Amino acid sequence: MKFRPDCHQNEVTDEQIACHRRSFLKNAGLLATGGVLAGCDSRAQPASDKAAKGAECAPYNVLCEDITAEKYATSYNNFYEFSLTKDGPSRLAGDFNPHPWTVRVEGLVESPAVYDLEKLIAGCHQEERIYRFRCVEAWSMVIPWNGFALHHLIKKLRPLSAARFVEFETLYDPKRMPNQNRQVIPWPYREGLRMDEAMNELAFMATGMYGKPLPNQNGAPIRLVVPWKYGFKSIKSIVAIRFTDKQPLNSWHQIAPQEYGFYANVNPEVDHPRWSQASERRIGAKASLFNPRIKTLPFNGYGEYVAHLYKGMDLRKFF
Amino acid sequence: MLQDAVSRFNQRFPKVALIILLTLPFANLVYLGLHDDLSADPVEYVLHYTGIWALRLLLLTLAITPLRQLFGAPVLIRFRRILGIATWVYATLHFAVYLSLDLQFDFAHLWQDILKRPYITVGFLAWLLMTPLALTSSNRAVRALGRRWKKLHRLIYLITLLACLHFIWLVKADLFEPLIYTAIALLLLFYRLVKASR
Numbered sequence: 001m002k003f004r005p006d007c008h009q010n011e012v013t014d015e016q017i018a019c020h021r022r023s024f025l026k027n028a029g030l031l032a033t034g035g036v037l038a039g040c041d042s043r044a045q046p047a048s049d050k051a052a053k054g055a056e057c058a059p060y061n062v063l064c065e066d067i068t069a070e071k072y073a074t075s076y077n078n079f080y081e082f083s084l085t086k087d088g089p090s091r092l093a094g095d096f097n098p099h100p101w102t103v104r105v106e107g108l109v110e111s112p113a114v115y116d117l118e119k120l121i122a123g124c125h126q127e128e129r130i131y132r133f134r135c136v137e138a139w140s141m142v143i144p145w146n147g148f149a150l151h152h153l154i155k156k157l158r159p160l161s162a163a164r165f166v167e168f169e170t171l172y173d174p175k176r177m178p179n180q181n182r183q184v185i186p187w188p189y190r191e192g193l194r195m196d197e198a199m200n201e202l203a204f205m206a207t208g209m210y211g212k213p214l215p216n217q218n219g220a221p222i223r224l225v226v227p228w229k230y231g232f233k234s235i236k237s238i239v240a241i242r243f244t245d246k247q248p249l250n251s252w253h254q255i256a257p258q259e260y261g262f263y264a265n266v267n268p269e270v271d272h273p274r275w276s277q278a279s280e281r282r283i284g285a286k287a288s289l290f291n292p293r294i295k296t297l298p299f300n301g302y303g304e305y306v307a308h309l310y311k312g313m314d315l316r317k318f319f
Numbered sequence: 320m321l322q323d324a325v326s327r328f329n330q331r332f333p334k335v336a337l338i339i340l341l342t343l344p345f346a347n348l349v350y351l352g353l354h355d356d357l358s359a360d361p362v363e364y365v366l367h368y369t370g371i372w373a374l375r376l377l378l379l380t381l382a383i384t385p386l387r388q389l390f391g392a393p394v395l396i397r398f399r400r401i402l403g404i405a406t407w408v409y410a411t412l413h414f415a416v417y418l419s420l421d422l423q424f425d426f427a428h429l430w431q432d433i434l435k436r437p438y439i440t441v442g443f444l445a446w447l448l449m450t451p452l453a454l455t456s457s458n459r460a461v462r463a464l465g466r467r468w469k470k471l472h473r474l475i476y477l478i479t480l481l482a483c484l485h486f487i488w489l490v491k492a493d494l495f496e497p498l499i500y501t502a503i504a505l506l507l508l509f510y511r512l513v514k515a516s517r
Contacts, residue, residue, distance in 0.1 A: 069359075076359035084493040087358065137491065139360050184492055255492065274488060275436060276428075281360055281421075289352065289361045289420055 060202060060305055061130040066284040068141035070210045076283065078135070079217055079236060080184055081170065081177035088179075089217035096176055098221040098237070107243040108163035117221055121207070123156065124148035128211075129204050131227035133234070134266045134300045136252075140280045145225050146208030151199045153241075159195070163243035167192040168224055171239045185251055191224065191235035192248030192262070194309075202227055202305050228302040230264045261319040265310070266300035270319045337398055341405040344372045345412070362420045369416060373409035374482055374500055380406055381479060381507040388514075400456050403475075407453035410446050438488035445481035448474050476511070479504050 079089035082096075101117040125148055134140040154166065172188035174180040180187050197203060204225040207214055214220040219236025226233045232252050242248075252260035259273050268278045279293040299306050310318075348368055351357050357364040380402040387395045422428050432439045452472055454460070461468050483504050486497040 072359035080492070084495075086360075139363070271435075274438060276432070281362060283359045287355070287357065287359050287361050289357065289365065291362075292423055293421070 058127075058129070060302060062132055062142050062301075063130065065132070065142050065282075067130065068143055068283050069285050069287075072283050072287060073141055073143050073209065074215050074218060077218065078231070079219070080179060081187075081189065081237070082179050082217065084179070084184065090215070092178065093216035096216040096220070098216065101221045101239075103222070103238060104240040105157055105242075106240065107167075108160040108245060109243045110158040110160065121148065121153065121205070121222070124152040124205075129225070131204070131225060132300050133225075133227065133231055134280060134296065136230035136232055136260070136264070136272065136277075138275060138277065138280045138296075139283055141283050144210055145204060145206040146211060147204055147206035147222075147225070149201060150203040150205050150224070151201070153205060154198060157241070157243075159243040162245050164195050165192050165244050165246065165248055166195060166198045167240075167242040167244055167248035168235045168238050169240035169242070170235055171237045186254060188239075189235060189251045190248060190254075191233055191250045193226065193233075194247075196309055197226070197306075200306055200309065202302060228266060228299040228306045230266060232260070233264050263310075263315075263318050265315065265319075266296060267298060267315055267319065268296040269298070270316055334397065334401060337401050341376070341401070344368075344409075362416070365416050366413065366421065369409055369413035370486075373406055373413050374486065376402055376406040376409055377475075377479060377482060378500065378503055378507065381475065381504070385507060385510045404453055404456055407449050410449055414443070414446050438485050441481040441488070442485035445478045445485060448478050448481070452478075476508055479508065
């Protein structure tokens with residue numbers, strides 16, 4: 001199935017059918033075998049009412065584009081804590097054990113403490129989100145994540161009113177993440193969001209993908225997913241959440257401030273100083289030498305949900 | 320008669336063997352392609368693969384003269400031309416893949432890339448400068464150009480530096496690999512500087 005960028009949201013009926021069909025496929029166990037995705041296919045068979053009932057058809061779920069094959073999404077990614085190559089993390093993270101896992105909650109928050117992960121996320125409404133994922137290196141995927149909206153967790157933790165930003169930190173443990181023995185990055189990896197960005201409905205905490213627990217190489221046991229920003233914002237294997245009143249220093253900005261900003265919103269108008277961000281290579285259901293480049297969309301196609309956060313800001317300056 | 324044939328074979332065999340050897344990286348790429356084994360991002364894979372082989376062959380070409388002199392093996396000169404042409408062939412493949420599979424023959428995009436992206440500017444320049452060298456590699460061209468041939472082919476030193484810059488400027492964070500190649504390149508160029516200054 002080809003990527004169809006001209007597939008629009010206004011075809012509600014089609015989309016619902018597609019959504020139902022998706023859910024039907026999932027129930028039938030077909031989706032897990034990878035590669036199959038209902039698009040906005042009006043010929044799609046409407047699923048039974050039973051199948052449709054449990055379907056979560058949030059409008060921001062990507063339904064009209066091929067889902068990236070699970071084998072690609074789990075074997076082609078950046079995770080410098082394990083390796084600097086794309087296939088390295090999947091080869092080298094096998095022995096990593098993400099259990100038990102604790103998360104330090106600190107800073108301007110009512111309940112600073114070290115939490116067991118299970119306790120931390122208990123009660124957060126679980127759902128599936130199908131998001132585009134756009135790497136700053138100009139490749140992209142469409143990934144079904146499992147997890148919960150970040151705002152559920154933040155509300156539960158109750159930050160103080162002075163908190164304007166939230167900062168995340170990846171595990172630093174060179175024994176378990178061997179590439180941390182090399183000083184490629186000032187470890188630990190750090191990322192952050194402005195509080196209103198973090199509270200946006202789209203900001204997501206993933207504990208799984210493709211209906212399975214998050215693989216180690218993809219940031220087990222818990223990671224951030226911010227679909228309208230470049231992939232490096234979506235920090236993996238989180239061990240600390242810190243609420244602050246100052247803009248956090250995120251790792252890539254720290255390494256190369258002229259190339260990577262704090263906001264890192266996907267923006268085809270603002271090129272990386274060394275390469276264009278106007279288009280991307282989509283890694284879809286099947287890798288092929290002949291897949292055409294596709295146009296990169298402002299905010300990765302999520303403008304209607306997030307553009308208001310940046311009203312009045314010069315996005316060339318705050319890239 | 321038979322002796323002639325044997326000596327001709329001896330003469331040609333190493334060259335033919337080298338040519339076959341030099342097609343192996345390409346054959347491997349075709350094999351990987353036929354087995355759907357070009358990673359999740361095949362265009363990127365093929366780009367990197369052809370580029371890195373062009374650079375390897377370039378360094379190998381440059382290594383011939385020092386190896387001849389250091390190990391007293393003048394016979395190696397027989398292989399230099401083949402290596403040089405193979406370098407150009409892989410570089411041309413690299414450029415062709417970029418233009419066709421990556422840019423889909425969008426020449427406006429190509430032009431913008433060349434003007435705006437320093438790593439593409441130097442990479443393109445390296446390929447461009449390499450082309451007259453490949454075209455003047457026949458015995459006839461060598462004879463026709465006389466002393467100018469050597470002058471022209473000194474461009475290879477500049478091309479080497481451009482190719483290394485091309486690699487260094489395109490990586491995101493890990494400079495290790497491009498710097499290894501650059502170190503070898505600088506060593507090979509330094510050898511010539513020392514030789515020339517004596």
